[in-house]
Amino acid sequence: MPNPTAAMLVIGDEILSGRTRDSNMHHLAQAFTRHGIDLREVRVVADDHAAIVAALRALSEAYDHVVTSGGIGPTHDDITAPCVAEAFGVPIGVRDDARALLQAHYDRSGTELNEARLRMARIPEGATLIDNPISAAPGFTLRNVHVMAGVPTVFEAMVASLLPTLTGGAPVLSQCLRLMKGEGEVAKGVGDLAEEFDDLQFGSYPFQKDGIYGTNIVVRGTEAARLDAAMTRLAALFAA
Amino acid sequence: MPNPTAAMLVIGDEILSGRTRDSNMHHLAQAFTRHGIDLREVRVVADDHAAIVAALRALSEAYDHVVTSGGIGPTHDDITAPCVAEAFGVPIGVRDDARALLQAHYDRSGTELNEARLRMARIPEGATLIDNPISAAPGFTLRNVHVMAGVPTVFEAMVASLLPTLTGGAPVLSQCLRLMKGEGEVAKGVGDLAEEFDDLQFGSYPFQKDGIYGTNIVVRGTEAARLDAAMTRLAALFAA
Known part of the structure; x- marks a missing residue:
């Protein structure tokens, strides 16, 4: 049986402007190869609603899995979660279990869970959370799309959380x-x-x-x- | 007037398998930002004929410029030039000026210009050559697609050859x-x-x-x- 196929969608102006050098692509490529999943395509797009939704639709139709990186923080330019909801036509809102994870995390450091931070608890309906042992704000899987953070340490931790849940093929x-x-x-x-x-x-x-x-x-x-x-x-x- | 837009197409199994970490994307992003060209999207695809042709068509329609990286060497998996020819429906063959560049380069080191090396002189009809001061085998521009080598030193030299020929906007x-x-x-x-x-x-x-x-x-x-x-x-x- 052929190995499952995958694509990656890197979301972020900072990569395209040359400010930041992406390292998540290389990490995922190596992890997937070891796990027996064929990474077939990567796309990098800007923090642009239409571009993200179009890429999500195209890639999730063409491949078994899509991993996204970036755009799930607390700021105005973090729009990945609502884009995923729109791409699949499902509603999105703050979810209690995600809010509880954030509340516990910020309580430990005496930090306020303000409105901006609460954006990180918005999860499209029907999604499963992906554990973030570094900074609590979870990723999520909706259908065949796995949404992860852009910060490399958090991205790598989320890949480690996700991989055991994916059926791999024969390692290459x-x-x-x-x-x-x-x-x-x-x-x-x-x-x-x-x-x-x-x-x-x-x-x-x-x-x-x-x-x-x-x-x-x-x-x-x-x-x-x-x-x-x-x-x-x-x-x-x-x-x- | 808004800045010209651009996309990059990175071609190579070695990036997607995690064997090699791409550095050309970061280099191009910085060079374009300085030159006033907005890099809007990057795609990485395998050494796969259909995938390369489809990406070339999509990106060359959507953006003012497309830069490709990789797949123009002498080996069986170097298929970028014929893919560009097919994407635009033009013939391709060994061109005299490109062959002369290679002949002069290999003559200097007493190396034979064999059949494999001659593949690097195949240029789609109507293209303009891009100078390669490092290893002679030229890149080329066909319409709005600029085809360059994947080896970083050669890619960077070709970007330096290409940039002065492109009209930039205001540097960001x-x-x-x-x-x-x-x-x-x-x-x-x-x-x-x-x-x-x-x-x-x-x-x-x-x-x-x-x-x-x-x-x-x-x-x-x-x-x-x-x-x-x-x-x-x-x-x-x-x-x-």
Whole structure:
């Protein structure tokens, strides 16, 4: 059975303006690969209502899972939750269990749960909460969309909360052969082998070190024996 | 006049599998912001013909410019150039001026311009070449799509070659106020100010340092005087 597919939607002006360098995409890509979920597409959009709703609809139709990152804080530009509600045509409001989580969190530090913070308890109808052990304000899952925070430590904690609830496929294994030959030197041999082993993915990643061109050949697949066979052939091909 | 808009299409299995962490998006976001071009959307797709063609068509229709990164090397999984040709319905073949650039480059190092390397001279009909001072194999512009390498040093050199040919708008200026108050504390005040200064963008970026919650408020816009006015109001608001 093929692995489940997924897409990610990163929401935030700060990424597109170059102020912040996103790290959540890389974290999710690695976590999903280990869990046997194929991340097929990532989109980054601005804090823009129409853009978020359109992307949510397109991605949730095309893939088994969609993970969003960003836009669930207490400020005026945090609009992800109402956008998810709109994308699926369900109502949204402050939910008692989410409010209780926030109340307990702020009570511990003697902080007021004011109107702005209460925005973080707005949950679309029918959603399941995703645990946030760092700062309490929960993420949520509505149908196949998993809504998470943008702050990397919180995002990563939410991924850890979410993953055990998702059915994964076979983890994708990979092996790498480092060749001190330019990509153009090895391209034909690698291409022929990729055609022969068409159940595996062959990637070719050039590098330059001390003025010498080299290439990392990465082979990915779910069956260890097939990977071993391909790597043996690869090594023999470029042993000279 | 509003600034020109742009999208970026990152092509590569290695990003989606988590093997490689993309850095080109962050570089382009900063370069475009300085140049007065609004990067509105980024998509990352796999080395998949149908996915690349669909994304190229959608993005080139929706934005003034599209920059692609990756998939123009010599190997079997480098399929960006033929995908661009297909997206616009034009033929593609090895072009003499591109072949001459490669021939000169490889002659200098006594390397053979073999069949695999010659793939890098395939240019869709009607395209303009983008200079690659690092490794010769050119990028190209076809209509509003600018096709560049994925290797960061080459991508960055190509951005430097491309930018002077693009008409920019007013560079987006930004100022930042660092507050040692949690985001939920300042959210209402910032939101009210954002409504009043609706020609500016207000972003709010929480951080945690030594157990204390703080928030960076970033204000962006193209008129320095308006930015100054907003920052003065912001500072007064949270001076207490």
